[in-house]
Amino acid sequence: MRLDQKLIEEHNAALAGKHQKKLAFFLEENEGAKSLIQKLKDFQIAIPSWALGTGGTRFGRFSGGGEPSNLEQKMEDIGLLHQLNQSSGAISLHIPWDIPEDAEKIMSLAKSLNLKFDAMNSNTFQDQPGQKYSYKFGSLQNVDKNVRDQAVAHNIEVIKHGVALGSKSLTVWLADGSSFPGQLNFREAFENTLASLKEIYAALPEDWKMFVEYKSNEPNFYSTTVADWGQSLLYASKLGPKAYTLVDLGHHLPNANIEQIVSLLLMEGKLGGFHFNDSKYGDDDLTTGAIKPYQLFLIFNELVDGMDHAGIDHASGLGWMIDASHNVKDPLEDLLQSVEAIMMAYAQALLVDRKALKAAQQKNDVSLAQEILQQAYRTDVRPLVAEARLQAGGALNPIDLFRSAKVRENLIKERGSETKATGL
């Protein structure tokens, strides 16, 4: 289904009065904020194809209804999100779940939905039916060269699918690691993984990037072979200029200072992109901004500072993607909430008075530095974000419209209540 654009217009018309009043007040209070609207409009966050169905844990899954059961339906779902918020104009595919049977048809559908193809994702953490060698003991790290070769070949195949769709990057997330002391020789696991990555890297088109994602633990419970930003950076540096580190917010040890990592990776020219989500305990994959919104703001504060310093375009310079799991919410509502939280954090970071902050830092005026950051954070930027959405053709209140337009009900009618999205 697609939303009738009239519905959006009616929704916006009904809210216009209140919105304009708030916006006017906001712009009056925040000098120069008008110029930020274009940045907000340009900022697009990719939706992963596997985030459109209900997720679960090892203990089970409680499916919802109306979930997409093929690539076309997944794209339609993202098209709906993008209609509503005009900030989700990209999809990130996962192979083999999303192999397009007819790339041109898919490209044409994407065009009609105003979607681009963001990073491609390979899968060597599960065995697929008919697969010759098992990934039970790792893929790119495996002690068996046959397994490594199979995993390399799979990644190269993923690149090919991406080329056909106009994607420009490959995200390599590896579950490789060990669950018990002694299981792995860490050094050899690193060397095998590096050698495998080099083969994949060699197959990258000239204008592609490779994102090496790290994760502290899970599904392996003793060691992970790309476990932290230091390891990812080591791989990326040895691979070459097209290789970058990808930061997933939930992939850190407790208490990690992620914003500092972000700053240093930008300094090294090696930050490739982001997987947004939120968490309290581990890789909980909760709605972005649901648990630690201030941390999200601090990360964007470093992103804006570091990208501006390095001359990186906010919208196109890095890969922005959500990677969450929706176990107890409607997946589409959850994604709308995540995108909204990201846009707010970005808007707040744009509001930081960087000149004053710099001056406070130069005087070691710690209280003042905090005041400056919190001045931006405490600002209610919802009118600004809403205005960016409005100007781009989206809805003033996406979740309200999602509900009043009975999107989920219609999807269930279309697809049934027993469908289950492919993927995790």
Next chain:
Amino acid sequence: MRLDQKLIEEHNAALAGKHQKKLAFFLEENEGAKSLIQKLKDFQIAIPSWALGTGGTRFGRFSGGGEPSNLEQKMEDIGLLHQLNQSSGAISLHIPWDIPEDAEKIMSLAKSLNLKFDAMNSNTFQDQPGQKYSYKFGSLQNVDKNVRDQAVAHNIEVIKHGVALGSKSLTVWLADGSSFPGQLNFREAFENTLASLKEIYAALPEDWKMFVEYKSNEPNFYSTTVADWGQSLLYASKLGPKAYTLVDLGHHLPNANIEQIVSLLLMEGKLGGFHFNDSKYGDDDLTTGAIKPYQLFLIFNELVDGMDHAGIDHASGLGWMIDASHNVKDPLEDLLQSVEAIMMAYAQALLVDRKALKAAQQKNDVSLAQEILQQAYRTDVRPLVAEARLQAGGALNPIDLFRSAKVRENLIKERGSETKATGL
């Protein structure tokens, strides 16, 4: 399959010379240790029915072969373990996975395998086919009384199955909780849960115990309604004398001092039993003793001290059970390793010179107290544990015999390589 007892005898005969030499040296070095052998022989650790197949994570599962596909086969597997180590003479069932169609037949099988039925486990963290109400938003805590009633009825049914098999306890582990701020009213969730537990408690036979298990997080990622020992103790105290707290080693926040919790629960007369496993990051469910063997010893040190102080029989006073997941090892080998680690920790705790320790504590002689504990921990107790096994009719080296007797190969021959244990 069952092992021919001759195999065990041959295995033991071949190792007898070396074993006797080690044992003699051990007994010479550790005065009075001979009297501990009977305690080791009496100590039995229940095996949960769901631990006999390959486990997995939300990212997937890599099955092994020869896994049991029904209750009888699960019991046979535990029978094999018990033949090998003579320390696994109990099974803990999970309903609805293990509903016995014919309780008497099952009882008779158990008798022939020398197995008892340990704690019964209910399941309200998953929806079963045909179930009327969903547990998506919790069971005993649910805002909907219909759901709570269904979950209560299920627990009462579990008790009935247990009564038929001679079990004497019910373990209630609840996934109930919330994944997002605002989702739950904590107080009302507690009150609903308590009211539900009271109904179940009322259905407990006179000589039964109820174990209220706690867990810090997972599968809910913001709050859990029985989240720590303090909450569990609160429920157990309000329920009455038959209710106890159950400690699962992997269910704590990082850095928790589990041995202190154990000591205090014993002091309060409210420690019911244990789920053994090991972990590095969260509820990793690894082989007991694989990551933090010293912590395991310190826990047993408190258990021995506290049970002796309260006059609790080591073997029968508390519930001892493994609760682990075997993702990359043969499940049966993994269980043999867990049991061995538990027996060693217990033996080391028995070796602690408690009189000397008490004296050192009374003088605040911290260095000496550490020396006393580590004197026991550094002692290689394997000869003592092996002797207890030998005297009980088990194998001197269970894993070696498991392998040389080609148990797994035989199970695969019997059951095929594609079977998958029911359960998680």
Next chain:
Amino acid sequence: MRLDQKLIEEHNAALAGKHQKKLAFFLEENEGAKSLIQKLKDFQIAIPSWALGTGGTRFGRFSGGGEPSNLEQKMEDIGLLHQLNQSSGAISLHIPWDIPEDAEKIMSLAKSLNLKFDAMNSNTFQDQPGQKYSYKFGSLQNVDKNVRDQAVAHNIEVIKHGVALGSKSLTVWLADGSSFPGQLNFREAFENTLASLKEIYAALPEDWKMFVEYKSNEPNFYSTTVADWGQSLLYASKLGPKAYTLVDLGHHLPNANIEQIVSLLLMEGKLGGFHFNDSKYGDDDLTTGAIKPYQLFLIFNELVDGMDHAGIDHASGLGWMIDASHNVKDPLEDLLQSVEAIMMAYAQALLVDRKALKAAQQKNDVSLAQEILQQAYRTDVRPLVAEARLQAGGALNPIDLFRSAKVRENLIKERGSETKATGL
């Protein structure tokens, strides 16, 4: 020094126009918010006497200037804070650092500064010159009855000082615990501590409360004898109706859900009060709201809900106190920032639409519940908090006035730049 009230008036006059505009807009947008102003005015946060000087770590301390060197000066400092924000009208004393030589004179000074005496704090975590027995191995838990008796007597002396000043509560924070396995018998440490606490409890005046504070670790690094809320509640329950648990935000294991603990303690009628601060790694004692402002809001959300449910007066029903350390900021600025953050979190919690939240919870509408909470949290409540301050006679922008009135410079002139506050 005291601030000339004229300075405050001038400051407010200069900001009045902008403030009124923001306030008017705020009240228009937040229906009914006007009625919350009185609650904000009534809400007073006690300042601990030890928080007025520069704090440090075991690695050292970098003192500032103009720090108070006696009780009178400490009270003057808090008087200044209270003049500025009208929310800090109480002081929490620490004995023996703050023993008043002339209680009546101190009472009269307090009156002139509009200050009350909040909870009294004992100190058995350090040895004082001339002290007969050492607390090196604990105080109320000590294996030596002489030490325990000395610590009990000290606490009773603290109560007496408090009675003389009109305080109504005693906070017992114990460093008691152990740094190595084997050092302590946990059970006996608990029993000794309980027996000691009972003696102190017996000396409490009828209308006093005892707050039993817990802390996961530090300065002991293996176990703490009041380590978590479960243990504190156990002590408080065994002591009687005047004993309560005190929650310090920095005293938890990583990832703890503090707001749930708050809710359950309120449910049990055993929440006594709070020590506010913020932290990233451990008991970092940072400015409240500096690291996790959303968590602070969620805690106040539970406080408002739970106090309303139990009919507890927000301002007077519980003890509210800051407990922070100011290593790199001006202590007074730091305290102003903490109080501001607390007032904002309280205001946001008051704004939560509880009826709608309840309805969403009853429908398991998780997305909506999040929207309702975040609607309040995202609201910029600074105009409301400022208005409460203004109506109470404080400054619209306390930190700006603190700086423009050159308070610190004046204090240095008065007291010198080499003074060092007594205390930690």
Next chain:
Amino acid sequence: MRLDQKLIEEHNAALAGKHQKKLAFFLEENEGAKSLIQKLKDFQIAIPSWALGTGGTRFGRFSGGGEPSNLEQKMEDIGLLHQLNQSSGAISLHIPWDIPEDAEKIMSLAKSLNLKFDAMNSNTFQDQPGQKYSYKFGSLQNVDKNVRDQAVAHNIEVIKHGVALGSKSLTVWLADGSSFPGQLNFREAFENTLASLKEIYAALPEDWKMFVEYKSNEPNFYSTTVADWGQSLLYASKLGPKAYTLVDLGHHLPNANIEQIVSLLLMEGKLGGFHFNDSKYGDDDLTTGAIKPYQLFLIFNELVDGMDHAGIDHASGLGWMIDASHNVKDPLEDLLQSVEAIMMAYAQALLVDRKALKAAQQKNDVSLAQEILQQAYRTDVRPLVAEARLQAGGALNPIDLFRSAKVRENLIKERGSETKATGL
């Protein structure tokens, strides 16, 4: 004081019979173990000059008696340790606490005590009396070039002191960082620190190494400018071949896999050395092996594997040092316990059957790999370690002899009970 060598001989003679019996049994059971004795004898662990007095926390310190009050006495203490265990033949100095007034005299004392001078340690985390600029806001990172220059000059002075004493390395541990968001620009802090380190590096003699130590947090509580191994490696790589990473066991986020870090740093040729200690919560600086002895073994397992693979001499290739704090134990007993635990972990790592382990890894035989590691870990290596000590002229049981020879009592007689070691 020095121990009369006769005392040691008498002590050994009394224990000789029991020891020889245990050793004989050990060597019979562990084929080839005899050849490991020389490795154990060669392995020397440096004692830091600041670890000889009672340590404390920010909450206070409870001093012991007989503590050394100058460099000569500190060296005598280490001389005593070395007499007892023959494994502590090196001292690590801290400037400015240990500035030798007469280097030649100190060298001659060292010679007579059989001690070498290990890594020199600079101190820019505290202000010294008369110091021109303060390190309150960092040293090598400081926004003020004057501060950075002063800190650089201090480090160069430390190198000069080290050259005079024959030391060959400089350990740079920086407290630099920030306690609040906004306080620092992370990138510029890194760049300033790197530029400062480059100046120090330029002053290193040809045959010196620089160790860049990292620490996750404390005494800064938001960010640290050399916070993890990834950052340390980045600095060390940019500095050049004489710069290395130093690993302190207590300086990691919760749950970090330190042994993997060790393996990767060895792979990169950038592991410089170790600070040994143990911890449960943070940088607790407890006795090595007191909390996580298995982790210590796993680290040595990687060290032996990685050093052998890279052809690094175990004894001389890396820097081995204890860095602990002794708050509740006699510092010298504590150090004896730490050294003993390190020697045991090293001995166990040497016992690992690496050929079998490699074979198990190549077959992904995870259970067997665990058995192989634990076979070594469960072996009671105390007879082997004692024999190495005996052959080197040390005591069979250092702590027993320390006590029976009344070393502490004699030190108190000599130095008094009120002395307090300089340092932390």
